[in-house]
Amino acid sequence: MAKKILMLVGDYAEDYETMVPFQALQMVGHAVHAVCPDKRAGDACATAIHDFEGDQTYSEKRGHNFTLNATFAEIDPASYDALVIPGGRAPEYLRLNARVLEIVRHFAQAGKPIAAVCHGAQLLAAAGVLEGKTCSAYPACAPEVKLAGGTYAEIPVDQAHTDGNLVTAPAWPAHPAWLAQFLAVLGTRVVH
Numbered sequence: 443m444a445k446k447i448l449m450l451v452g453d454y455a456e457d458y459e460t461m462v463p464f465q466a467l468q469m470v471g472h473a474v475h476a477v478c479p480d481k482r483a484g485d486a487c488a489t490a491i492h493d494f495e496g497d498q499t500y501s502e503k504r505g506h507n508f509t510l511n512a513t514f515a516e517i518d519p520a521s522y523d524a525l526v527i528p529g530g531r532a533p534e535y536l537r538l539n540a541r542v543l544e545i546v547r548h549f550a551q552a553g554k555p556i557a558a559v560c561h562g563a564q565l566l567a568a569a570g571v572l573e574g575k576t577c578s579a580y581p582a583c584a585p586e587v588k589l590a591g592g593t594y595a596e597i598p599v600d601q602a603h604t605d606g607n608l609v610t611a612p613a614w615p616a617h618p619a620w621l622a623q624f625l626a627v628l629g630t631r632v633v634h
Contacts (some may be wrong), residue, residue, distance in 0.1 A: 445523040445628050448549075449476040450452050450542060450565065452532030457489035457505030459528035459559050464508075467526070470511040470630055473510035478544040490530050492560075492613070494599070497580070500613075502531075514541075519548040520541060524628060529560025529580060529599055537568035550608075557609045557624040559621065563587055566608075574586070578603040578610040585626065 447467055451460055460476075461600030467474050478487050508595050519525075525532065525546070542565065542573045549556050550571035558566055563579030564586055572592030578601075579587055584594040595603040595610070602611040604619035610625055613622035625632065 443629070444461045444471045444473060446521065447472050447524045447526055447530070448517065448519065448545070449521040449526040450475055450545065451476050451478045451487050451508060451510065452536045453478070453488045454490045454530055455487060455508070455528045455532035456560060456614060457491045458617070459562075460487075460508050461487055461506070461529060461565055462490030462614070462617050463528070463536070463557070463559075463621060463624075464527050466617075470625065470632060472628070472630070473542075475522070476508070476510050477512045477514040477517055478510055479514050479536065479542060481510055482515075483511055487532075492530065492550060494613075494615075500580075515551065516547075519545045520552075522549075523538050523556070524555040524624075525549040525557070525591055526624075527556070527558040527559075527562035527565050529562045531561070533564040537565050543569045545572045551552065553607055555607045555609070555627045557620065557627075559611045559620055560613045564612065566590070567592070575593060576603060576605045577608065578612050 486507040546569035567590035
């Protein structure tokens with residue numbers, strides 16, 4: 443059965459972590475509404491491309507423009523079945539928005555599936571929904587996961603972790619594992 447999924451996006455969200463789940467979840471039949479505070483359907487968010495090139499941290503380059511397909515001010519979280527939180531730089535400032543935190547809390551308190559990747563854990567931590575949960579994230583977010591009462595899952599960059607309704611991963615190389623685990627939590631079956 444098709445699900446209605448909300449995706450929280452912002453300027454300089456990671457390009458792959460935004461576009462890949464947005465398209466892949468639609469590909470298997472789900473409706474995905476991508477929203478950003480203070481923006482409307484048809485507006486664009488700039489994205490950033492993060493890469494792992496052997497430096498002490500990831501590199502960052504300008505990515506594509508990602509077009510939103512829903513209006514943040516008009517959404518009702520209760521009408522959605524699941525939540526997706528891409529990483530990148532957007533979560534560091536989206537977590538300052540009280541309405542964004544209310545939305546994240548709604549999904550967590552209702553036990554609805556949540557998929558967060560990379561710096562998406564910053565929103566989970568700021569919303570106070572990691573207490574007693576095990577969560578993966580980009581390694582630089584491990585202190586935030588721990589300070590929020592969660593257990594940081596230190597896993598390879600191409601792996602994902604599921605704890606109940608929460609599916610998390612360190613970064614975009616984990617997309618195959620992260621999306622597969624999220625589809626399982628959603629109850630989506632892909633038949634070959």
